[in-house]
Amino acid sequence: MNGALTLRPANLQDGAALWAILQPAFHAGDSYAVDRDISKSAALHYWTGEGKTAYLAMRLDQAVGSYYMRPNYPGGGAHVCNCGFVTHPQSRGQGIARTMLEHALKTAKSAGYSAMQFNFVLTSNAGAIHLWQSCGFAEVGRLPQAFQHPALGLIDALVMHRQL
Numbered sequence: 040m041n042g043a044l045t046l047r048p049a050n051l052q053d054g055a056a057l058w059a060i061l062q063p064a065f066h067a068g069d070s071y072a073v074d075r076d077i078s079k080s081a082a083l084h085y086w087t088g089e090g091k092t093a094y095l096a097m098r099l100d101q102a103v104g105s106y107y108m109r110p111n112y113p114g115g116g117a118h119v120c121n122c123g124f125v126t127h128p129q130s131r132g133q134g135i136a137r138t139m140l141e142h143a144l145k146t147a148k149s150a151g152y153s154a155m156q157f158n159f160v161l162t163s164n165a166g167a168i169h170l171w172q173s174c175g176f177a178e179v180g181r182l183p184q185a186f187q188h189p190a191l192g193l194i195d196a197l198v199m200h201r202q203l
Contacts, residue, residue, distance in 0.1 A: 042099040044135060046142045049093040049105065054083055056095060056102035061086060064125045068189045070164055071123070075189075086123070094146075096126075096139050103130035106139045108147060111156050119200075120152040124167075136167070140174055148203045160197040161186055168197070176201040 049057060061082045068075040073085060086107055087093045096104035104126040110117040122143050126135045147155055157176070160167055172178075180198035188194045 044103070044138050045097050046094050046139065047097065049087060049095045053093075053095055053102070054079070057083060057086060057093070057105055060102060060105050060125055060127045063128050070125075070161060070167075072159060072186060094139070094142065096135055098130070103127050103133075104135040104139055106143055108143060108150075110152075111158070118152060119154045119156050120147045120150070121156055121158060122147075131166075136170055137174070140170065144174070144201075144203065152203055154200060154202050156201075157197075157199040159185070160199050161188070162195045162197060163188055163191055168199075171199050171201075174201070 058079045062079070064070055065073050065077050065082055066075055073082070077085070086105065091107045091109040093105060093107045095102050096106075104124070106122050106124045108120050108122050111119040111121040124136055124139055124143075126139075144155065155176075156179075157171065159182070160171065162168070176199040178197050179200045182196040182198070184193035185196040186194050
């Protein structure tokens, strides 16, 4: 773990860097409910599409993680934000997700959101669940057998929430 971690908004020139982070996670099929064979353009649209603001976590000149933020729902639900997080496989276990979450919590509050919600946290993702809980998120719902995990079969997904 060399160099300070910085976060910045992603831009149109970041497509290759974002794809290098997203492709391994999406292809593994064990953390996001997207087609494992998703194309680069579809993945970038999923991550940065309409209504989303994406951020890149950079260490030196290397993109090591990313998150997006968006209103969870339009209209009456727009005061709650939703985020997605991904860390490059070679950079896991270095506190990058925690740093991104801390950045997201501050950014969301500054943007006027009153809460953050994760809609689909897989029960097999113990690291994420532990991190979210350690930062004040509570399990507020469980979706039984909501995800077809490539190795575990049908598993539950959690809805996790935190006031800001």
